[in-house]
Amino acid sequence: MIEVSRGGKTFGSTPVLIDVDLHVEPGAIAVVLGRSGSGKTTLLRAIAGFERLDTGRIVLAGTVVDDDERHLDARHRRVGYVPQDGALFPHLPVEANIAFGLRPGRQRRARVAQLLELTGLDDLGRRYPHELSGGQRQRVALARALAPEPAVILLDEPFSSLDAELRAELRADVAQLLRDAGTTAVVVTHDRDEAMAIADTVTVLANGRMVAAGTPRELYENPPDPIAARFLGVANLLPAHRLNGSMRSVLGPCGDGARTPIRGVHLLRPEQLSICTDRQPDAVPGTVESVVFGGATSTVTVGLDTAPEQTVTVVAPETGVAHLLPGSRIWVRATAPGVLLPSR
Numbered sequence: 382m383i384e385v386s387r388g389g390k391t392f393g394s395t396p397v398l399i400d401v402d403l404h405v406e407p408g409a410i411a412v413v414l415g416r417s418g419s420g421k422t423t424l425l426r427a428i429a430g431f432e433r434l435d436t437g438r439i440v441l442a443g444t445v446v447d448d449d450e451r452h453l454d455a456r457h458r459r460v461g462y463v464p465q466d467g468a469l470f471p472h473l474p475v476e477a478n479i480a481f482g483l484r485p486g487r488q489r490r491a492r493v494a495q496l497l498e499l500t501g502l503d504d505l506g507r508r509y510p511h512e513l514s515g516g517q518r519q520r521v522a523l524a525r526a527l528a529p530e531p532a533v534i535l536l537d538e539p540f541s542s543l544d545a546e547l548r549a550e551l552r553a554d555v556a557q558l559l560r561d562a563g564t565t566a567v568v569v570t571h572d573r574d575e576a577m578a579i580a581d582t583v584t585v586l587a588n589g590r591m592v593a594a595g596t597p598r599e600l601y602e603n604p605p606d607p608i609a610a611r612f613l614g615v616a617n618l619l620p621a622h623r624l625n626g627s628m629r630s631v632l633g634p635c636g637d638g639a640r641t642p643i644r645g646v647h648l649l650r651p652e653q654l655s656i657c658t659d660r661q662p663d664a665v666p667g668t669v670e671s672v673v674f675g676g677a678t679s680t681v682t683v684g685l686d687t688a689p690e691q692t693v694t695v696v697a698p699e700t701g702v703a704h705l706l707p708g709s710r711i712w713v714r715a716t717a718p719g720v721l722l723p724s725r
């Protein structure tokens with residue numbers, strides 16, 4: 382449904398998008414994840430038709446909308462765009478905001494009613510934007526973008542202004558809404574939890590370049606390199622070396638040495654490590670540096686004796702680590718093999 386190939390864009394002398402590829406299947410939710418300034422909004426605006434790429438091509442539903450020769454106007458792309466702040470019309474009530482892109486008539490009223498219901502705003506149609514909460518305003522912005530039944534919807538940091546609880550609630554609702562409507566969506570965010578929660582596929586942008594793409598699980602469990610590994614979650618990255626034909630780090634084996642380069646990095650996620658208070662086979666001694674209480678689990682940072690320059694992060698059930706303090710002597714053990722990544 383959306384195909385961006387080798388997309389490039391420069392503002393002044395600053396390249397903002399460099400050879401970016403994005404492929405989104407019909408009905409899928411694709412998340413573009415990246416830090417502030419990585420080029421996410423520019424990519425979204427190029428797909429919407431508000432920016433023209435300098436190089437590369439964009440195809441929407443089989444039609445070339447942007448390349449060296451063509452640039453289809455935003456109005457003719459059948460794309461709904463929800464900017465970061467929602468951009469509601471302050472002088473229009475909710476109903477009129479939602480109806481904005483629709484032709485007048487009975488069908489318009491029916492469509493507005495349908496969207497109010499779909500977005501859980503049934504009772505708020507006559508309110509003005511300033512009489513709504515942030516979450517309600519985001520729902521209206523989404524309803525307005527969905528109203529003309531666009532083939533594609535683009536959402537720029539849709540939940541960034543909301544508190545943590547509302548954020549989690551609204552993103553689940555929005556993901557469900559998009560799936561029910563069968564709309565293809567691209568959601569831009571800098572929040573990896575958000576990306577993991579709603580994405581069918583994640584594309585990671587860093588400094589205008591695409592550094593990884595895949596399903597959230599693929600990228601979390603098997604990222605292409607250490608940079609991508611850090612983007613998708615906390616990553617323990619330990620130097621790995623070849624020993625007796627296999628690759629290993631201080632925390633255990635991580636790959637077949639015959640088929641890999643001499644140097645590599647062993648990726649272990651925090652939940653793939655456990656803490657024991659007495660010596661166990663394969664466990665490595667260390668000293669607790671910090672314990673951060675997180676409710677059901679706690680996050681423990683440990684300096685390993687064998688690699689003093691390196692700390693590892695362990696997420697453990699709170700009951701198992703409640704007694705630990707900075708300075709406690711413990712052992713760390715890998716409970717899963719993790720993966721071997723190329724070192725950079």
Ligand SMILES: Nc1ncnc2c1ncn2[C@@H]1O[C@H](COP(=O)(O)OP(=O)(O)OP(=O)(O)O)[C@@H](O)[C@H]1O
Pocket residue numbers: 392393397415416417418419420421422423424571
């Ligand atoms: N119209 C413009 N003219 C000049 N520079 C621009 C323009 N639009 C964006 N930029 C620059 O391009 C870079 C990427 O901006 P962009 O808004 O795409 O990033 P982003 O990843 O969406 O960031 P954020 O998460 O902060 O919104 C930034 O350095 C920004 O200053």
